[in-house]
Amino acid sequence: MPSSADSLLGELSALAAALGPAFAPTGSEELLGALTETARQLFGAAACSIALVDEATDELVYTTAAGAGAADITGMRLPLSAGVAGFVVQSGQPVAVSDLQRDPRFARDVAEATGYLPTAILAVPVMSPRSVLGVLSLLDRDPTRPGAERDIETASLFASQAALAIEGAAAARYLGAVLLGQLSEAATAGSDLADVLRTAAAAETATPAAGAPNRDLVAVAALLGDLNRHGPRELRLALLILHEVLTYVDGRSSRPGP
């Protein structure tokens, strides 16, 4: 590869790597930490945690926790096919259990790892409009406090906030990948630079958690690159179609909700 291309690639990679952090909402991890602690206190719960889906391994990864066993549970991975949290993610349905210890399999793994054996759990899905991102769990909340009968609804509001923070951070993380993907397709097909950039884009999208929609975004950018090579008329046609799709999608999502 010519040295000028080498240096360009170096600059592009640096730019791509910097884009995510540059555009990332500041303090999203801190926000999630504060959110779990606030929820824990509001619900009078022993602990509150957020676990996110890792689609590559079909696991739930506990990323944020507050309260009993928080340090031990953070970073823990559990299969999606087990436990309350796994069910909530699989079904998208919130569930509350008030006598957890009756099923020896239920949450035992968590309890053993954290040294805290909960009696009750309330788990609600953390959802984006497109998919279930993870689960927010509250252990042993105080059922006697005022407003406890609306706990599922209130916990779901916390989960919606968490989803916004998680989606924002994920979108920023993939900005670099989108840029590299677009550039790779815009470069002459088959050139060394195109190959290298494509590999770099693939590596960027391979970073863990919630990547699927963003990989689609890279694919869309790549297709636009292809069309651009066909000529301005083709690109204009594609834009018209995209506008139509957007109008259709906007119309459908503005369908009155409950």
Place this chain on the structure above:
Amino acid sequence: MRPAWSDAFLPDAVELVAGINAAPTREWAFAGASGRGVRVAIVDSGVDKTHPAVVGSFAAGASLTWDRDLEAVTTEDGDHPDLFGHGTACAGIVRALAPDCEISSVRVLGSNLTGKGQVFAAGLRWALDSGARVINLSLSTGRPDFFGLFHEVADEAHHAGVVLVCAMNNVPSPTYPSQYASVISVAASDPSDDEIALLCAARPPADFGAPGLDVEVAWLGGTTMKMTGNSFAAAHVSGLVARILSKHPHLRPYEVKSVLRAVATNAR
């Protein structure tokens, strides 16, 4: 010349249909009914047939998963364990209300999330094709790209006279198929000593409320758990529908909805 579909209404072609009882009572709807002859499909995490609260009559089921290599849904007919306990919980509630119904388990919840929407839709279709009269769904999706697919299956069920009972979801945006007009949408209400324990919602999209708060449900390993969720409320209504259909098999899904409304505790 007659437009399409009008042949059925030619004077000599019009068929007799069962009339509607103008004011169905609980006695009319349920007395002496046990769910016998009605198949209820539980589209969920599997069903433990040996659980004391679930034992009884069963029909063949299937387990559906997403094959990542083939990028398609694969269906395995026959028995399969309950992965979470949730399907067993729903089956136990149905069995308690309609002891002689035939339960079949269609497992669509597995070990991963990939292809979940497709698996769920395929499971629903499998249940529909299997001869079930009632399909209990405690799952739904909010993904707009599945709106059409689920709508098609829900309409097909409605036209085939199959009653879909869906748990309402708990998210502020629409979910499918729980909010389609053709299904019966259920949310949890407080426990009640009344066996029928059905409340009719004054406003959609939820149609009915049924016990789903702190209810004692069957769980894995022959145990029971005290749980809260709209899914348990949906199973309660599925049990009631199985009872009604075992006594009044000619009822169409929209008539079943009317009967449920008439027998609701809060119906005037």
